[in-house]
Amino acid sequence: MSIPAIGVRNLRVVAYTGTADDRPGTKIQDRGVAASPRGRAGGVGPGEIGNFIITGHRVSHGRPLERAPELKNGDHVLISAGGTVYDYVITRTMTISFRKPAEKAQQNAAVPGNPGAKPTQPMLTISTCSTPEDHAAGNYWHDELGNPEHRINKIGTLVTTR
Template sequence: MGAARGGFFRTGPLPGGAVSRRARVAVVAAALVAGAATGGCAGGAGDRAGDGTPPGAHGPSSTVPSPAPPATSSAPAPSPTPPATSSAPAPRGPVAAELSIPSIGVEDLDVVPYEGTTDDRPGTRIQDRGVAASPYGERGGVGPGDIGNYLVTAHRLSAGGPLRELPSVEVGDKVHVTAEGTVYTYEITETRSTSFRSTRSLAEQRAAVPGEPGEKPTRAMITLSTCATPEDNAAGNFWRDALHNPEHRIDKVGVLTSTRPA
């Protein structure tokens, strides 16, 4: 067979003499088939994959390049915004305290907080120990120094009578309450009378603004309360409730004027 040049085969006379045209065509076809099997297109993609796809049908490599990483900024990420805070002091709530009323000689009287209302059974039991009681919660008051009505009750005659002289406290007298390292000073502004037989009167005593049920408080206030037993007896009023409390109580109301470290 003649050598392959220029991309085609020279078909000159073959060894052994002349051959027919049909024979020469058969020889050329056989040569073309042999060339495709040994050289071809350098292993087409279809051959490598074994899917029968003709060589070169896949075109360029089908490998998909990885996506470029997202652009990044050299600026630092913003810091999270801190939650808003209020400069107002948090309510002190129910804490033990000590009460001093210089004008009547009361000094460092223990005030025990409890959940309830003025002169109820738990409160009366505390007073029976010779100390003062301070109710808090839905039917009570607030803690020392808090906005609202800080209620403090104690016996006048029994259990040592710690508030025996409370009726003589006058407008302008100072009351000091010490709690958790702070002294709260109140100034007495008025005297009130509460009737245990009047729902309205009790509501006024226990209101967040003393004497004004339903009003929203804007100041820290205090109500000091003790029984009016001698006055009721003198008037012939011997009514008592189930806890032996007389009908009336004497209340001294004050407003917070200053605070200082204890």
């Protein structure tokens, strides 16, 4: 994965069966790479109809997504897989709380933000922690895996492949 606007170049994304920010995904992220949950409760692969979810650390383990919150609408995210480059464009930001199951479901939904909606296009969710923002607001809550209360999700849609 490359995200030119924030200086991410050739970040390895490891696919696994699971949901965003679960124990297997966190172990992958702890190796300094990004994780991509797949399957019934996770997302889809690059270019597929539905939500292609990528999670990565922002403040630890090499901080590969340190600058993800800086992504703006119109910024490109390039995914290289199997000789194809998938070009997604960021369209919005969605912040969710890990303490609210309904919000967590929005992150993992086939249509980001709309649990239960049927997907009609390939979409992307880049997800990372909001630890600096939570701590600045005096919120030091975290789950058993160290995830802070809030996640910052940058949502995009596939615009082209080459």
